[in-house]
Amino acid sequence: MLKDLILKNRSYRRFYQDKSISEEILSELVDLARLSPSARNAQPLKYVLSNTHEKNSIIFKHLSWAGYLTEWHGPEEGERPSAYIIMVNDTAISSNFFSDNGIASQSILLGAVEKGYGGCIIGSVERLQLQRELEIPAHLKIVQVIALGVPKEEVVIEEFNKDHKYWRDMKEVHHVPKRSLQDIIVKL
Amino acid sequence: MLKDLILKNRSYRRFYQDKSISEEILSELVDLARLSPSARNAQPLKYVLSNTHEKNSIIFKHLSWAGYLTEWHGPEEGERPSAYIIMVNDTAISSNFFSDNGIASQSILLGAVEKGYGGCIIGSVERLQLQRELEIPAHLKIVQVIALGVPKEEVVIEEFNKDHKYWRDMKEVHHVPKRSLQDIIVKL
Numbered sequence: 067m068l069k070d071l072i073l074k075n076r077s078y079r080r081f082y083q084d085k086s087i088s089e090e091i092l093s094e095l096v097d098l099a100r101l102s103p104s105a106r107n108a109q110p111l112k113y114v115l116s117n118t119h120e121k122n123s124i125i126f127k128h129l130s131w132a133g134y135l136t137e138w139h140g141p142e143e144g145e146r147p148s149a150y151i152i153m154v155n156d157t158a159i160s161s162n163f164f165s166d167n168g169i170a171s172q173s174i175l176l177g178a179v180e181k182g183y184g185g186c187i188i189g190s191v192e193r194l195q196l197q198r199e200l201e202i203p204a205h206l207k208i209v210q211v212i213a214l215g216v217p218k219e220e221v222v223i224e225e226f227n228k229d230h231k232y233w234r235d236m237k238e239v240h241h242v243p244k245r246s247l248q249d250i251i252v253k254l
Numbered sequence: 255m256l257k258d259l260i261l262k263n264r265s266y267r268r269f270y271q272d273k274s275i276s277e278e279i280l281s282e283l284v285d286l287a288r289l290s291p292s293a294r295n296a297q298p299l300k301y302v303l304s305n306t307h308e309k310n311s312i313i314f315k316h317l318s319w320a321g322y323l324t325e326w327h328g329p330e331e332g333e334r335p336s337a338y339i340i341m342v343n344d345t346a347i348s349s350n351f352f353s354d355n356g357i358a359s360q361s362i363l364l365g366a367v368e369k370g371y372g373g374c375i376i377g378s379v380e381r382l383q384l385q386r387e388l389e390i391p392a393h394l395k396i397v398q399v400i401a402l403g404v405p406k407e408e409v410v411i412e413e414f415n416k417d418h419k420y421w422r423d424m425k426e427v428h429h430v431p432k433r434s435l436q437d438i439i440v441k442l
Contacts, residue, residue, distance in 0.1 A: 068259065068368050072289050072361060097435050101260050101411070102360060103375060106321060107418050107430060112438045133294060154440065159418075164377060165398075168356020172290060173260060176364075180256050187291060189352060200442060210353075223289070230295050242295060247285055250300045252342065254388060 081215025105164035114152040130190035147213035184217035269403025293352035302340040318378035335401035372405040
């Protein structure tokens with residue numbers, strides 16, 4: 067059932083770093099994005115894959131993690147993502163990708179969960195520096211990064227109670243408040 | 255397998271209009287969106303449901319269909335969507351919903367396909383007029399509309415060959431060229 071996948075697909079930020087993800091698997095995930103809807107069918111998003119220690123280290127340097135956990139500066143060595151998919155906008159096709167990035171990310175993450183992995187969409191990226199360091203051609207603009215790996219943390223959905231900020235408890239369990247269905251369905 | 259759902263999830267624009275979708279089913283689809291990732295966990299998207307002839311007719315009037323099919327002005331009476339989910343941005347929470355709309359749409363559409371329905375994300379919406387006519391409160395801004403129903407058309411994926419425009423053939427089959435996996439994975 068899709069709902070099981072969606073429930074399992076939490077935003078994971080700590081991983082078994084030594085459990086690698088093959089390039090073939092990463093390509094299969096991109097294929098799911100490829101087959102997903104694209105506004106005006108323009109398909110202006112492309113993907114840079116990374117699953118080597120060297121490239122992963124470069125990418126990791128340019129990411130910020132979990133804004134609300136102000137005392138946590140991201141996963142320690144050993145708990146870092148074992149792979150990344152960098153989503154780029156091919157501006158030679160179109161600079162307007164509408165919500166294609168969200169659609170594609172959800173396909174990729176659900177696919178990852180189905181294969182026993184998990185991940186997190188990271189929007190807080192030093193785009194220009196990362197672009198330069200990886201020598202990504204200038205017409206391909208970095209949109210966001212999806213971090214991937216075998217999750218090494220528990221993430222629990224909580225009832226929403228005034229504040230949308232997630233938190234981590236003493237046992238390092240990550241809690242995420244979600245608005246109720248009644249709260250998000252508008253009765254006219 | 256998720257890939258089967260993703261392959262079945264084509265953008266459908268003609269439906270068996272008499273095959274209705276219950277409010278319960280629509281709520282279940284919104285629940286999938288609710289449980290999907292939201293940037294900064296802000297969750298500023300809400301949902302207006304429609305499955306009555308009256309409300310559907312109002313919504314239909316304010317939509318444009320399939321931009322590349324210049325001689326087709328949308329589905330005829332009898333082939334129109336039997337339901338809609340209008341995605342709105344609760345600006346009292348946050349006016350920045352990042353790519354939450356794409357993420358939520360993909361969850362909703364994949365859920366619809368799993369239940370035997372199909373749909374289409376429509377971005378070409380007369381937002382202000384629709385907002386006024388449905389009396390949607392001013393702080394809820396229409397983002398996009400998802401049309402839903404039991405599909406009454408065949409949609410086929412084609413190899414990409416220069417042009418990204420979809421087309422409809424003599425037998426009314428809808429053809430959608432998708433870029434190849436080699437074309438969208440960037441080799442650095």
